[in-house]
Amino acid sequence: MENQEKPKALIVIFGATGDLAKRKLFPSIYRLYQNGKIGEDFAVVGIGRRSWSNELFHTNVRNSLGDDVSGKEAEAFVSHFYYHPFDVSDSSSYENLGTLLNNLESEYRTEGNRIFYLAMAPQFFGTIANNLKKHNLKSETGWSRLVIEKPFGHDFESAKQLNDQITSAFDENQIYRIDHYLGKEMVKNIEVIRFANGIFEHLWNNRFIANVQITSSESLGVEDRANYYDLSGATRDMVQNHMLQMVTLLAMEPPINLNPEEIRSEKIKILRALRTIDEKNIDDYFVRGQYGPGKMHGRKLRGYQEEAEELQNSDTETYVAGKIMIDNYRWAGVPFYIRTGKRLAEKCTKIVVEFEDIPLNLYQEEQSEKSPNLLVINIQPNEGVTLYLNAKKPGVSSYSEPIKLSYTHEAVNSVNTPEAYEKLLHDCMIGDTTNFSHWDEVSLSWKFVDRILNRWSKEEPDFPNYAAGSMGPEEADNLLKNDGFHWWPVNNEEE
Ligand SMILES: NC(=O)C1=CN([C@@H]2O[C@H](COP(=O)(O)OP(=O)(O)OC[C@H]3O[C@@H](n4cnc5c(N)ncnc54)[C@H](OP(=O)(O)O)[C@@H]3O)[C@@H](O)[C@H]2O)C=CC1
Numbered sequence: 001m002e003n004q005e006k007p008k009a010l011i012v013i014f015g016a017t018g019d020l021a022k023r024k025l026f027p028s029i030y031r032l033y034q035n036g037k038i039g040e041d042f043a044v045v046g047i048g049r050r051s052w053s054n055e056l057f058h059t060n061v062r063n064s065l066g067d068d069v070s071g072k073e074a075e076a077f078v079s080h081f082y083y084h085p086f087d088v089s090d091s092s093s094y095e096n097l098g099t100l101l102n103n104l105e106s107e108y109r110t111e112g113n114r115i116f117y118l119a120m121a122p123q124f125f126g127t128i129a130n131n132l133k134k135h136n137l138k139s140e141t142g143w144s145r146l147v148i149e150k151p152f153g154h155d156f157e158s159a160k161q162l163n164d165q166i167t168s169a170f171d172e173n174q175i176y177r178i179d180h181y182l183g184k185e186m187v188k189n190i191e192v193i194r195f196a197n198g199i200f201e202h203l204w205n206n207r208f209i210a211n212v213q214i215t216s217s218e219s220l221g222v223e224d225r226a227n228y229y230d231l232s233g234a235t236r237d238m239v240q241n242h243m244l245q246m247v248t249l250l251a252m253e254p255p256i257n258l259n260p261e262e263i264r265s266e267k268i269k270i271l272r273a274l275r276t277i278d279e280k281n282i283d284d285y286f287v288r289g290q291y292g293p294g295k296m297h298g299r300k301l302r303g304y305q306e307e308a309e310e311l312q313n314s315d316t317e318t319y320v321a322g323k324i325m326i327d328n329y330r331w332a333g334v335p336f337y338i339r340t341g342k343r344l345a346e347k348c349t350k351i352v353v354e355f356e357d358i359p360l361n362l363y364q365e366e367q368s369e370k371s372p373n374l375l376v377i378n379i380q381p382n383e384g385v386t387l388y389l390n391a392k393k394p395g396v397s398s399y400s401e402p403i404k405l406s407y408t409h410e411a412v413n414s415v416n417t418p419e420a421y422e423k424l425l426h427d428c429m430i431g432d433t434t435n436f437s438h439w440d441e442v443s444l445s446w447k448f449v450d451r452i453l454n455r456w457s458k459e460e461p462d463f464p465n466y467a468a469g470s471m472g473p474e475e476a477d478n479l480l481k482n483d484g485f486h487w488w489p490v491n492n493e494e495e
Pocket residue numbers: 014015016017018019020021023047048049050086087088089118119120121122149150151
């Protein structure tokens with residue numbers, strides 16, 4: 001990993017007229033600039049087919065920064081942007097791109113460092129990577145990095161094909177596969193909470209932890225991404241990447257140091273230890289759902305199939321819950337429950353670690369009520385950690401009641417938490433691959449979810465099976481009930 005205070009680079013964004021560039025990439029580069037994480041030695045080349053002028057590109061970049069950003073600083077920022085229209089499948093156009101990059105390189109003193117950010121549909125990844133190599137656009141004097149957006153394949157086979165294509169042009173250590181959850185402050189905090197606190201790490205095993213629950217619920221529906229989402233579904237969209245990445249961070253052994261390779265190697269061991277579920281038993285471990293009409297905050301909501309014409313009769317899952325078992329020495333017998341879905345009651349990502357309860361609580365009014373200690377890691381929208389303990393109820397009784405010790409990140413750190421994309425772009429510029437997915441992680445995750453999806457593809461689901469605005473289908477509750485557990489509430493007011 002390099003230790004550059006202010007990295008210098010040319011950033012080439014393929015798909016610069018698109019939604020991701022506008023909503024995430026330009027604002028993130030701006031924040032890096034504004035916060036002094038990058039200096040003046042950078043330029044951005046935007047590529048799309050639209051015949052925009054540089055001026056129109058500047059207007060779009062400026063607009064993407066929001067109403068609060070204007071004036072000299074915004075002008076200085078957008079002056080680093082250049083639009084270069086061409087169709088990426090036209091091999092002859094890459095020569096001109098090379099000339100532009102060479103010119104900008106000397107103007108902006110970027111020392112030959114190049115980031116190629118593929119913010120485009122995956123079918124173009126191989127073509128672009130090959131053309132970059134063929135036309136010698138990979139740097140000869142500095143470093144070259146290829147940033148790849150999701151989805152990385154549709155299943156293991158297609159992911160492998162895609163990987164073969166890009167690795168014929170770029171080495172694995174030049175490929176940065178984005179999983180934006182790995183850029184979230186509290187996801188990055190999982191390792192620190194675990195490995196910097198004796199009280200947790202000593203208890204972090206199957207003797208003291210009863211189960212782990214990871215919820216990533218969204219209140220939004222598919223919005224305008226119906227075309228993409230209906231081919232994907234919640235398992236490919238969220239489980240194969242974000243949810244399994246969180247599982248690995250929670251379950252991995254302490255790495256011998258914080259080098260990306262060491263951390264990755266521990267994460268990979270967890271993915272290798274995931275229980276291979278026999279297809280006929282998938283229903284005991286995984287539940288799928290799709291939302292029907294419902295209500296949220298008094299507002300009526302349409303069901304998934306009514307959200308767009310092409311979704312009629314769709315059997316794509318908008319919800320998944322699962323029980324993941326990690327068959328290794330530390331975790332044998334401890335279920336990691338995950339759930340994620342669209343149009344659920346709240347937008348919230350939260351991890352609850354439920355510790356084994358004491359055999360008998362002498363201070364509990366009703367012995368049937370359990371109040372085990374919980375460690376809650378709030379990932380979003382609130383960021384922080386809450387520890388649930390039991391303490392004496394105030395007053396004359398000697399009963400106990402749950403209390404909570406809460407740390408809220410925003411309250412302590414007055415600076416705004418960097419957005420995931422901002423953090424990841426900066427990591428890429430300094431060559432830190434820790435928060436990007438290695439091919440070994442991607443391939444093992446696909447193999448895991450492929451079994452579930454294969455099983456589901458053989459049986460028509462009974463959809464819709466949960467109401468928009470609810471917390472998902474009843475079967476997801478049964479997954480835990482059968483093991484003597486329940487989902488801990490995730491409402492944001494709780495913390
Ligand atoms: N949007 C989001 O929030 C997220 C997106 N992603 C992923 O990021 C990628 C981009 O998504 P998004 O921005 O939403 O997509 P959009 O459809 O909004 O943008 C696609 C971009 O690709 C360009 N493009 C398409 N075909 C060509 C071509 N033949 N030659 C040159 N440029 C071309 C378009 O430019 P033009 O029309 O000018 O040709 C446009 O800039 C996808 O892989 C998506 O899955 C991942 C996570 C979130």
